[in-house]
Amino acid sequence: MTDHSLLSRLDLNLLTSLDALITERSVTRAAERLHLSQPALSASLARLRNHFGDPILARRGNTYELTPFALRLAEHTTMALDAARRVFESQASWEPNESAREFSIYGSDYGFTTVGRVVSELAAERAPGVRFRFMLHNPVVVEDAANRLRAADGMVIPHGILTGLPFVDLWRDDWLAVVSETNQEVGEAVSMDNIAQLPWVMTYQSRSAFTSAERQIQQLGIEPRVEVVVESFQALPHFVAGTNRIGLIQAALAPIARRLGGVRVLPLPFPATPLVNALWWHPVHNADSEHIWMRGLFEEAAAIVASGTDAGAED
Structure with missing residues (x-):
C-alpha cells in the first residue's frame, strides 16, 4: 500500500x-x-x-x-x-501588513538578544499582526535540527554546527573573555597562564553544542578546568562575578555584561576565530513567499546589529 x-x-x-x-x-x-x-x-x-x-x-x-x-x-x-x-x-497572495502569521525560530539567548530583538522591532513597524516565537534550542534540538526545522521556520546558530541545510549569513562577531572585577590574578589583560590555570564557566559543552573559541583553547593544548556549564550566554557573567573564573562571550553581548556590573570584558590572548552567525531553515520553506519575507527581515536586522547602530545594545 x-x-x-x-x-x-x-x-x-x-x-x-x-x-x-x-x-x-x-x-x-x-x-x-x-x-x-x-x-x-x-x-x-x-x-x-x-x-x-x-x-x-x-x-x-x-x-x-x-x-x-x-x-x-x-x-x-x-x-x-x-x-x-x-x-x-499559507496564502496564495500575502501582504505582510495584513498577515497574522506566527514565525517560530530556534536559537540561543545571544541570538535572540541581538538579531531576534531587532527583527521583532522591524516586524512590529511593517506587519503589526505578525508574531515571532523565539524558542531556546538545546543540544537535543540542535542534533535533530533537520527534523525540527520541518515544523519551525528557522534556527539562528553560527556556522560549524549544522550542515546540509539552506542558510543565509547574518553577521560576524568576535569572542571576548569575562572575568570578575575582584579577580586579582588577571591584570590588564588575560594571559595564556590565566587561560590554563583559572577555573572556567563554559556554555553548552556537548557533541553538537559548543563554541569555536572553546575548541580553539583545546587545540592550543590547554584542557580548561570547567567548574560550571550554563546553557545561556547572558547568564554566564553572573557565574563569573565575585569569583576567580573565566568565561567567554560574544562581543555583541559585551555592553550587556558591563551593564550588569561586577565583571570586566577583556580581549583574549590568542586570535580567536570570529563566529559567523547564520539563519538556517528546512528546504521545504525555500519557495514560501512569507518565509522569504522573514529571511529578508533577518538580513536587514543583522546589518543593523553589525553596524553597531542598534540603540538597544548600547552602553
Whole structure:
C-alpha cells in the first residue's frame, strides 16, 4: 500500500485528538480542550488504538498514563500538527501588513538578544499582526535540527554546527573573555597562564553544542578546568562575578555584561576565530513567499546589529 493510499483512508482529525490525549492524558480533559463530547473523543481514541495497535492511555490506579509507544509519538504529533497548520495557513497572495502569521525560530539567548530583538522591532513597524516565537534550542534540538526545522521556520546558530541545510549569513562577531572585577590574578589583560590555570564557566559543552573559541583553547593544548556549564550566554557573567573564573562571550553581548556590573570584558590572548552567525531553515520553506519575507527581515536586522547602530545594545 502506498503512502498516499494510506493517508486517504485516515481521518486527519484524529491527529488533533491524538495531540489532545497525549497532552492532557485524560479523555475528559482532552474532550473539554477540543470542545467535544466525551463519547465522541472516546470513539476517536478507539480508532487510534485500532490503528496503532496500542492502548495509547493505560489506567494506573485512579489515573491514566501514556504508554511507552504514546510517549514516542508525542514529539512527532506536535511536529505533524505544526506542519499541517502551516499548510492551511499559507496564502496564495500575502501582504505582510495584513498577515497574522506566527514565525517560530530556534536559537540561543545571544541570538535572540541581538538579531531576534531587532527583527521583532522591524516586524512590529511593517506587519503589526505578525508574531515571532523565539524558542531556546538545546543540544537535543540542535542534533535533530533537520527534523525540527520541518515544523519551525528557522534556527539562528553560527556556522560549524549544522550542515546540509539552506542558510543565509547574518553577521560576524568576535569572542571576548569575562572575568570578575575582584579577580586579582588577571591584570590588564588575560594571559595564556590565566587561560590554563583559572577555573572556567563554559556554555553548552556537548557533541553538537559548543563554541569555536572553546575548541580553539583545546587545540592550543590547554584542557580548561570547567567548574560550571550554563546553557545561556547572558547568564554566564553572573557565574563569573565575585569569583576567580573565566568565561567567554560574544562581543555583541559585551555592553550587556558591563551593564550588569561586577565583571570586566577583556580581549583574549590568542586570535580567536570570529563566529559567523547564520539563519538556517528546512528546504521545504525555500519557495514560501512569507518565509522569504522573514529571511529578508533577518538580513536587514543583522546589518543593523553589525553596524553597531542598534540603540538597544548600547552602553
